[in-house]
Amino acid sequence: MSALALHGLQVHAGDRRLLGPVDLALPAGECLGLVGESGSGKSLTIAALLGLLPPGLRARGELALDGRRIALGSPSHHALRGRVLAWVPQDPQSALHPLRTVGAQLEESLRQLRGLDRVGARREALSLFDRLQLPDPPRLLDRHPHRLSGGQRQRVLLALALAGNPRVLLADEPTSALDPRLAAEALALFDTLREQLGVSVLLVSHDLPLVARHAGLLAILRRGDVVEQGTSADIFSAPGHDYTRQLLAADRLPALVPQAPGPRLVRFDAVQVRYPGQPAPAVAGISLDLHRGECLALVGESGSGKSSLGRALLRLLRNGVGGRIHFDGEDLLAAGRVRLRALRRRIGVVFQDPYASLDPRMRVRDLVAEPLRIHGLDPAGGRPAKVASLLQDVGLDAALADRYPHQLSGGQRQRVAIARALATDPELLVCDEAVSALDAQHRAGVLALLSRLKRERGLAVLFITHDWPAARSLADRCAMLADGRLEAVGATVQVLGGSLAAD
Known part of the structure; x- marks a missing residue:
């Protein structure tokens, strides 16, 4: 018996159809996985079910609940929010x-x-x-x-x-910001709640293999259309649509192409980070080297200290940092304001969430040119030509320069963030969870892009991640952190093993 059924959901913006028609059945106590790449319509489905579509969008269709037919957008539909349908958003911090x-x-x-x-x-x-x-x-x-x-x-x-006391939980990418252990624990908790409380779960994700371990049923969305539905076992054993096969293939990342490193560029020397009011340091005496043309992955669970070490390198922490961080022989921690500005020009940064790190009021051309303006750089041919060259280098059409971030896909936004990080021709690229918010296809594309840029530009890359397969695909060496301490360091294949299968 279905706890809830959705019939004929369509979402329109004016005369343009964005989603549907979508038909879904949520059996009581079961988990239905709704899977697709960024822009496929997953979150739009959640918003329509909750009656929380953005202004300018309208939904039509109906819900079937306890023998009743409830029109989407009606007062009876809105009365379900929180009591029958409950939302678990993607980002708890927001x-x-x-x-x-x-x-x-x-x-x-x-x-x-x-x-x-x-x-x-x-x-x-x-x-x-x-x-x-x-x-x-x-x-x-x-x-x-x-x-x-x-x-x-x-x-x-x-x-x-x-x-x-809802009957259906609508979980929108609930594990995208969690490390693998916490993600597994969170999904196991959903399983427990289904068993104990009998609630149904609509689990929205771009991670098909992860979802399939917990969802007995799957629906695959592509560009607003459901292209395949069925049991997880049937879809994995015999996917019926090319797009489903593409999603499964995208999770298999390419193997690392070994490259001889150049001279040492960065040296962490007994670095410590301590936050006010915390009994133990976030980073405790870590020493590491990073060479030109090399990718060093910092891996570990949430709270292991990897992002704190990256922030210390970027001088984003005002207090509580000890030890020394040498960049091309110069101590970053001892640099004054003027000298630090000059050194930062040689370091590019790519953050986890491009939607948060890109100013929504600026066009792509202005976002990419911003570091040139900040550092007073006028490259040969002018800034517009430099922007066009950078966009091309990261695999984007120069025509996207006139768009705003909200008009781009998640993968395109991250490529814009990479283009901006490369604007000053840096020698070091710091990537803090740069692929964790991306679907499998965009993740594979961005990893391939980073690998090419490292090889062609001779970049040193500090790759901060909890994604072991991504680290194995990109990093020459790996440093494993736990509780602020260095647990292991060496060739990635030795520290993490050689398999690229999802962990």
Whole structure:
């Protein structure tokens, strides 16, 4: 029996169809995986189900629930939100109010959705935190989101979703920002909730192999159309559509092409990072070398210290950094403001989320040219010619220069971020989880691009990641971090093993 069925969902912007028609059935206590690349319509489906489409978009279709037919957009549909249909957003850092404790946010939802008084809401909040295996619930409820780990914030979002005793959880890329261990734990928790509470889960993701380990049913979306539906076992054993076969093939990354490294460019010498109020250092005495033309991967779970080490290198931490970081023989940590500016010109940075790191008010041409303006550089042929050359170098059409970030796909945005990082012809490229937010096809494309740029430009690349297959595909050497300490360093094949299968 279906807990919920969706019939004939279509989403239009004016006369243009963006999605559908989509028909989905969510059996009680089961997990349906909705899979597709960026722009396929996955998140649009979630927004339509919740009645939260952006202005200018309209949905039509209906839901079947307990023998009733409910038109999308009707008052009866909106009444389902929070009580029958509950949303688990992708990014807990953005979804949680930064100035309120997580307990205050959860208790407010419990009072609103269940009509509980303050004492009852507090009691139920403690029970939800305990059910979701959050440590020391009384203490954790009184913390603000920034004082929780990424995995804990994700569980808080799940507690908020469960506040109204829903029958269906709509999970939109719930593991995209988590390392493999936390992602596996989060999905195992969804499995437990399905078993214990009988809730259904619509699991939206671009990671087909990961979803298939937890979803008994799959629906494959491509450009707004469902191209294939069935059981996970059937689709994996005999995919019926070319696009499904492409998704499966995209997860198999190319093998690393070995390259002899050049002279040493970066030296971490007993580097320490300590944050205010924390009992233990985030980074504890790490020493590492990075050579020209080499990619060094920093791998480890969330909280291992890898991003803190990268921030120390970029001088993004004002206090609490000890030791020395030599860049081409010069101590970055001792450099004054004027000298630091000159050194930063030789370092490019690619952050995790291009949608957050690219100014939404600027066109692509201005975003890519921004480092040239900041450093007062006027390349031969002028800045427009340099921008066009950079876009071409990262595999983008120069015609995209007039677009804004929201008009690009996730993979295109990340390529724009790489083009911007290359604008000053850097010698070092720092990539902080640069492919973790991308679907399998865009991830493979960006990794191939980084490999080519490293080879052609002789770049040194510091690749910060929790994605082991990506590290094996790109990195010559690997440094494994745990609890701020260096656990192992050496050839990637020795530290991580040689298989490129998904971990």
